[in-house]
Amino acid sequence: MRAVDEVVEEQAVPEPPEPVTAPRRRADLLSLLNYVVLSMLVMIQLWRDPNGRVLASNDDDHGVMLFMLAHGERVIFHGDSPFWSDRLNVPDGVNMMANTAMLALTLPVSPITHFLGAGVSVALLLTLGLAGTAWAWYWVLSRHLVTSRVAAWLGGLWCGFAPAMVSHANGHVNFVCQFVIPFIVLQVLRLREPGRAVRGGLILTGLIVLQVFINEEALLFTALALGVFVVAYAAMAWPRAKREARHFLAGLGVAALASGALLAYPLHFQFFRAGSYHGQPFSPDEYVTDLLSVGAFARQSLAGYAAVTRHLSVSATEDNTFFGPIGLVMIVVSVVVLWRSVAARSAAISALVLLLVSMGPRLRVAGHDTSIPLPFGLVSHVPVIDLVSVTRFALVPATIAGVLLAMAADRMPAMSVKGRRWFLTGLVLALVPLIPKPLPVVAGDPLPPFLTQGIYQQYVSDDRSLVTVPLPDVTTGRTGMRWVTLSNLAYRTPRGYFMGPVNPPADDTGSWSAPVRYTSSLLWRVREYGQVPVMTDTMRIRIRQDLTFWRAAVVVLVPNSRNGDALLTTLTDALGPPQLVGGVQMWDVRYLPVPSTG
Known part of the structure; x- marks a missing residue:
């Protein structure tokens, strides 16, 4: 039965259950198959x-995803929290919530991560995320909103492979895997049916x-969109x-009470335990949706041109609109x-409101910020809202x-x-230019024999850390981050690319890396500018x-690092001559004391 037919079509009597026939089963399987094929491409x-x-397009966030997958492997195979x-981030650690x-996602695929590597798990989840999101929307559309399987296929195709989704596939596993969202929307709309309060609320x-x-961000966006939808619907059909x-x-x-009880501890851990933070490391007007991006093409679309897209987008992973000119026209035509x-008008209003919110506190046009104020400026500092990258509201x-x-x-048969x-x-002219291109990749730095052959285990005990130089950090320590994550976090390492407080407890504003220390700042300058300090x-x-603070056992210089000679000279002057072990320059610093954890 089309469970939300009264909401969508304002029908007084629900339609009888749709028989499941062999042709419909074939349509379902064919839709899933071509979504998977497109995702693989x-x-x-x-x-x-x-x-x-x-x-x-985003090797930094790719590294973060490797970290999440490696952490899931540690939870299942080593009993980590x-x-x-x-x-x-030795010794402080990282608040994973x-x-x-x-x-x-990471726990179910932990055997794949363990035996085949975190890189395989990332590729698998990105592939299943695109195809799974498309098919989830297809399923909900075909069972509850439209009668035509072709129309449902079209909707699933857009929802799973829109420029925004393909853009986030550049490393954002959490945003690509949206296959739960359609069922949340469906269950919320079905709560209006008599007798569903308890059962529907628990589902x-x-x-x-x-x-x-x-992904909590996607849940927040969904809740806001549904809130606007309900208010708009009530205003027009009181x-x-x-x-x-x-x-x-x-x-x-029922849903609020039950989910609140189940999530009380995880959310308390997220917002109030060590490693929690408030706000983002950037202002709310920095990453916003450009007005012209709504009708332009994304860089990964068939008709996209990266040189143009860069002026209208905050990054290659945030092409959150980019419907194309004909695509934009067809959206308006559909309304x-x-x-x-x-219900359709209410959905359109919800989309328009969230699009306006995604544009931030002031309107941006063609890469230039105007003085025209927008409503988001009134709520930009509201708790939880201040944790969101503003342009992502455009995913709604x-x-x-x-x-x-x-x-x-689905209404085409009734048209002239x-x-x-x-x-x-119009559909053909809108969709063909948006066909996604394969995501570009580059070769990653290979792990040295020092790691792959387990040589490091002779030096690094579990209470010590392996310090890679450049230090693992956002944008500057990609290789060190990659080494530890592809090793499934087999050893501890300081710093890293993650979200945490910038300088606790004095400042708990969100930051993309650990608090700055003297050595991290010194080595960053050497790497960036190649100037060897007078030690x-x-x-x-x-x-x-x-x-000592980092509990270091060894310091390892990453081969072929930027300004590697300057880094080698600096470390040699500070720690003495290195040893060449397992393909890396290594300094054994186990003579340094291990700080007490008490």
């Missing part, structure tokens, strides 16, 4: 060597908890909304076709666009011959103090 470059290649990791640990609870352990409010609110109450449906209109296109396509011809032509005894003492 998008990720094909990474699949050729998932542990040896890195997504070129699911909410905390002491393998990175505050870092989108994706436990609902919604399970979906909410599952989504929290995939008598019906009033009749259904009691059932709807009762179900929401017009569906205009008599209060990107998804709603796919739903509206599917619903409008001329109307069908124009609508079909003094005081400097040597401070470097040793930091190595």
